[in-house]
Amino acid sequence: MAGIPAAAVVVLLMAAAFALVVANHILVSIYGFTEIESTGIVAAALILIGVIALAILPLMDPSRTVVPFWLWPEEEVRPRLIAVFAAPCGKLGL
Secondary structure, three states: OOHHHHHHHHHHHHHHHHHHHHHHHHHHHOOOOOHHHHHHHHHHHHHHHHHHHHHHHHHHOOOOOOOOHHHOOHHHHHHHHHHHHEOOOOOOEO
16 A cells, blocks of 8 residues: 555656656747756756745644744743843843
């Protein structure tokens, strides 16, 4: 049963690779880019997608719970709020 998701991932990766080749060909044949330009565009799009995925990935952690500050226990609220408004030198503040 574990082989079915693995096979689906392999097929999905093959489809993504084929889509990249098609996108590269479309950029060359229809829009008139050179091969190097179209490869650079596809590579930049892949990097952008990867960066966005890496930025979103930590937000999907199910073990991470975000508690608003008004629900913090009273002994934790005051030091955190003071630390936000305190200046680095400790003598100047907002």
